[in-house]
Amino acid sequence: xxxxxxxxxxxxxxxxxxxxxxxxxxxxxxxxxxxxxxxxxxxxxxxxxxxxxxxxxxxxxxxxxxxxxxxxxxxxxxxxxxxxxxxxxxxxxxxxxxxxxxxxxxxxxxxxxxxxxxxxxxxxxxxxxxxxxxxxxxxxxxxxxxx
Numbered sequence: 479x480x481x482x483x484x485x486x487x488x489x490x491x492x493x494x495x496x497x498x499x500x501x502x503x504x505x506x507x508x509x510x511x512x513x514x515x516x517x518x519x520x521x522x523x524x525x526x527x528x529x530x531x532x533x534x535x536x537x538x539x540x541x542x543x544x545x546x547x548x549x550x551x552x553x554x555x556x557x558x559x560x561x562x563x564x565x566x567x568x569x570x571x572x573x574x575x576x577x578x579x580x581x582x583x584x585x586x587x588x589x590x591x592x593x594x595x596x597x598x599x600x601x602x603x604x605x606x607x608x609x610x611x612x613x614x615x616x617x618x619x620x621x622x623x624x625x
Contacts, residue, residue: 480548481517483524483540483590487532494527512601513572526572530601538588545593549577552591556581564616568595570603571614580616588616 488494495514499505502525506514515526524542543549556563556579564580571578571592578592602614 479522479544480552481522481524481542483526483542483592485526485528485537485540487534487537488527488529489534491527491529494529498525498527508573508597510573510601515572528572536587538590540590540592543591543593546577549579549591549593553579556591566614569614570598572601573598 486494491512491514495506495509498514498516502516502518504516504518507517508515512530513526513528515524517524524540528537541552543552553563553565559581561581561583566576566578566580568575568577574597575595576592577595578590580588580590582588
């Protein structure tokens with residue numbers, strides 16, 4: 479079964495955790511000093527926030543799948559949409575290792591389709607997880623098709 483993924487950059491992680499824990503009625507599934515994630519069943523969503531210097535707001539959206547076959551199906555749909563696509567195999571992203579495909583919608587919103595393989599102890603496998611970029615969203619691959 480697939481799960482919608484939403485990742486929001488926040489200015490203050492603790493304020494975000496406080497708000498979303500109350501909104502969702504439960505504590506984060508994963509909590510780090512710069513990142514928190516809720517894997518909710520009602521509604522079924524993988525919702526993450528991070529405070530890593532990115533502009534506050536929606537960072538990217540995604541579809542989390544449970545196996546390689548579902549990932550291949552979503553990859554085929556991206557290809558059929560004639561959207562730009564970047565494949566990442568076994569990549570370290572946030573606190574997980576995943577196989578994924580990145581794309582952009584016509585408005586330039588980053589989307590990822592991913593299958594999580596394992597958790598990792600540091601953000602993007604950096605020696606000092608407090609350094610580095612926000613999430614692992616690739617740089618824009620195309621100009622927006624809008625207007």
